[in-house]
Amino acid sequence: MALRAAVVGGGLGGLAAALFLRDAGLDVRVYEQMSEHRELGAGIVVAPNMVRPLARLGLAGRLPGFAVRLEAAWEIRRWEDGRVLSSQPMGEACLAMYGAHCYVAHRADLLGLFLSAWPADRLHLGHRCTGLTQHEAGVELNFVRDDGSTAQDEADVVVGADGIHSALRPFVAPEQAPRFSGLCAFRCLVPAADAPAMALRPVQTLWLGPQRHFVHYPISAGSLVNVVAIVPAGDWRDESWTAEGDIGDLMREFDGWDGRLHQLIASARQTRRWALFDREPIPSYAQGRVALLGDAAHPMLPFFAQGSAQAVEDAVVLAACLRGAGRGDAATALQRYDALRRPRASRVQTMSRGREVRNHLPDGPLQRERDAQFASGAPLRDSAWLYGHDVTTDCD
Ligand SMILES: Cc1cc2nc3c(=O)[nH]c(=O)nc-3n(C[C@H](O)[C@H](O)[C@H](O)COP(=O)(O)OP(=O)(O)OC[C@H]3O[C@@H](n4cnc5c(N)ncnc54)[C@H](O)[C@@H]3O)c2cc1C
Numbered sequence: 001m002a003l004r005a006a007v008v009g010g011g012l013g014g015l016a017a018a019l020f021l022r023d024a025g026l027d028v029r030v031y032e033q034m035s036e037h038r039e040l041g042a043g044i045v046v047a048p049n050m051v052r053p054l055a056r057l058g059l060a061g062r063l064p065g066f067a068v069r070l071e072a073a074w075e076i077r078r079w080e081d082g083r084v085l086s087s088q089p090m091g092e093a094c095l096a097m098y099g100a101h102c103y104v105a106h107r108a109d110l111l112g113l114f115l116s117a118w119p120a121d122r123l124h125l126g127h128r129c130t131g132l133t134q135h136e137a138g139v140e141l142n143f144v145r146d147d148g149s150t151a152q153d154e155a156d157v158v159v160g161a162d163g164i165h166s167a168l169r170p171f172v173a174p175e176q177a178p179r180f181s182g183l184c185a186f187r188c189l190v191p192a193a194d195a196p197a198m199a200l201r202p203v204q205t206l207w208l209g210p211q212r213h214f215v216h217y218p219i220s221a222g223s224l225v226n227v228v229a230i231v232p233a234g235d236w237r238d239e240s241w242t243a244e245g246d247i248g249d250l251m252r253e254f255d256g257w258d259g260r261l262h263q264l265i266a267s268a269r270q271t272r273r274w275a276l277f278d279r280e281p282i283p284s285y286a287q288g289r290v291a292l293l294g295d296a297a298h299p300m301l302p303f304f305a306q307g308s309a310q311a312v313e314d315a316v317v318l319a320a321c322l323r324g325a326g327r328g329d330a331a332t333a334l335q336r337y338d339a340l341r342r343p344r345a346s347r348v349q350t351m352s353r354g355r356e357v358r359n360h361l362p363d364g365p366l367q368r369e370r371d372a373q374f375a376s377g378a379p380l381r382d383s384a385w386l387y388g389h390d391v392t393t394d395c396d
Pocket of ligand 1: 011129311
């Protein structure tokens, strides 16, 4: 009989896990607390190390239908006048180096792609996992449904893909207090028709200035421009993807910056504001028959734009470890998953921190030195460890 897997969390990580585990022959069910998949979130970078696994699922060919293929990235501009400090051609260069293009997409569109490949009767919406009990022979899971009623399930393995505020993490790793970074992110979606022409190019652009930076790129087949602005948080402490911010506050953060950014901000109808907390890598991603994946395992600051790509890499490796495993060796397979994934994901998690200092240098000699390094850098080539790594070879 196929191993029964319960995946808790129907985000990008949970659905990727479900798809790869099914591919590996497991009997999979997904439990998601939300009662429907709403259009939540904004732009996400679909890096080559995510595109290649999607190609294995037969899904990568549909990315050009909604995502924007980046023709340039790391286009770094000076805050007050937009002077280009560096730019990296992507397009064919990325394909030649890493066997895949790099895209930017709306999170909801990407989720829609994953959902289109997953049967609705194996996705239990409106089921919030409240806890679990491990027995020698399996795991019992408890849920609260939307209407307040309760439900249970039994599984041979459980995947905690329930995001940054994971309810399953305490069953796997000791609790740890997040460290407040002192920063927050404003995020907006601007209709392309209202945005300055510069923001419509298939380019990921970063504007750097003292204490803050501003990123934009087009998504949703070019119909929207995704904006992320990282600024000092003040007294904002809400670590939520859905908390509302104020466009006037965002505008004031960029007083004195290039006027094209003001035009972009002024065209936004709404902004979300998200306080950035940092967390140390946890000591294990697996305990008995329960494994963590994605943000539940390694929540990271957004400076490497690798949250979803690392979740997909987890899914590939988890499925490879569980392929062919029986009930008796499921826990051993999860230990192997932990050993294979934790070093790499922890590295990305830790490296995602360093950028904040470099990106936010005040005007002066250190900033000039940094800008000279940008001008002579080769960020696409230097990303080989991240974009070029084939996680399937880890499992051989
Ligand atoms: C609403 C939302 C908006 C986001 N917007 C962006 C964005 O604009 N840009 C970006 O780079 N990243 C965004 N992210 C984060 C990004 O999706 C993740 O960093 C990355 O994709 C890893 O995904 P994940 O599946 O591990 O976690 P998540 O994407 O956080 O998914 C976790 C899922 O688990 C569900 N869940 C949580 N607790 C329970 C429970 N107890 N029982 C059942 N289900 C549960 C959640 O509802 C969610 O669907 C967003 C995440 C969310 C949830």
